[in-house]
Ligand SMILES: Nc1ncnc2c1ncn2[C@@H]1O[C@H](COP(=O)(O)OP(=O)(O)O)[C@@H](O)[C@H]1O
């Protein structure tokens with residue numbers, strides 16, 4: 334479904350990614366791990382087209398999307414929840430969902446209902462301005478907003494970062510349900526135990542290169558711990 | 564006392580025109596970070612549109628010109644954005660110089676097309692006269708500004724296009740990754756913002772002559788409205804425009820035009836010492 338080949342990207346003169354390759358098969362949950370600053374967010378930004386790729390390619394459903402704009406990738410079925418649970422702060426919770434629905438190709442109101450069903454705690458907050466929500470609520474809104482586009486691949490960047498533990502569990506369960514329902518997920522996650530519970534496959538980045546990848550079952554190896562230790 | 568009352572309609576109608584001009588500026592600045600020095604020439608284009616339509620529409624030219632000037636100025640803005648400004652996003656200084664150059668070229672173009680001397684647009688007969696101290700033409704300008712603000716508010720808060728515009732203003736990156744075609748939204752914003760300047764130009768034909776430098780008289784004040792009102796703030800812009808219009812007309816009445824400019828400038832600078840963020844503060848820019 335998603336195929337990344339030898340991806341290179343960076344900021345101005347500073348190269349961050351040095352030929353990253355990865356595959357996400359249909360319905361699979363692939364977890365990207367690695368210490369802070371190794372290039373995980375840069376990788377997702379480049380996969381989504383926020384940053385231009387300076388080398389390599391991104392293929393989605395057999396189609397080369399390397400040069401497409403972010404909104405064009407969304408139309409093809411990719412959805413992105415960036416790091417930091419961003420929302421449109423002055424819009425209401427409903428407005429946040431609506432604006433995404435209206436920009437999506439299908440514009441099916443049932444998708445909005447389905448997204449809310451995935452995060453029922455948002456339902457009483459629909460009229461509230463998104464900027465006034467707690468971090469955990471904003472993260473739930475951010476994922477719900479991505480779901481409104483009816484994606485076939487969901488890309489999540491550290492969805493549990495800086496979020497109160499009670500809500501982390503809810504988010505984990507929601508991701509698990511979405512994955513179980515057949516959605517492919519590319520997840521960046523720092524918590525090893527959470528990654529272990531969710532992932533089918535994993536890969537570990539270090540200094541902009543994939544240094545280890547495999548089945549989730551192999552994740553316990555001491556080498557993995559060493560690569561993730563600060 | 565009588566002088567204070569008599570200057571009121573003048574101040575308010577100038578404020579109304581400033582508001583129309585400032586709305587466009589605050590859109591393009593709030594959303595794209597673009598300081599468009601050529602915005603004043605869209606006012607001039609709107610005014611000349613009314614002048615040109617006189618031959619065909621006669622005394623009703625002003626009325627016919629409102630939608631036409633909106634479209635003409637809007638298209639000029641759109642073309643400027645597509646051909647030039649969008650290549651300079653994120654480079655405010657380059658944009659400033661570029662649009663300043665465009666502004667001079669457009670003024671020269673107007674001189675070549677219509678001649679350097681001012682021309683006059685005849686106001687419709689039904690705008691002659693007034694009620695008490697309030698002349699109909701100034702009332703019309705006020706109503707035009709109020710109508711525009713209401714329309715803009717409704718567009719921003721009640722339509723899908725307006726919602727997308729707000730989304731891009733509040734978080735451009737997130738808007739793009741949420742599936743919004745930000746380039747399209749930028750084009751639309753530029754069209755509407757520039758179109759409003761055209762409407763302001765038509766309004767100005769009701770209270771004075773039209774010349775190639777028409778825009779330059781108002782553009783600085785309009786920028787002051789944007790700064791004093793708080794960027795991207797509809798409410799702030801309304802209050803700042805009214806205040807500036809009144810301040811201008813009173814200062815001009817009690818001194819002379821150039822001293823008035825100095826006084827107004829001094830008041831604004833003093834005001835910004837106390838509230839550098841403008842009248843209204845929000846954490847992110849949005850039209851509320
Ligand atoms: N906007 C930026 N401009 C310049 N350098 C950046 C920017 N964002 C990230 N970097 C650098 O790129 C590297 C990778 O960052 P990032 O992809 O955010 O890492 P991670 O998500 O794995 O923590 C870091 O060295 C970081 O300092």
Ligand SMILES: [Mg+2]
Nearest residue numbers: 373374375416
């Ligand atoms: Mg990161």
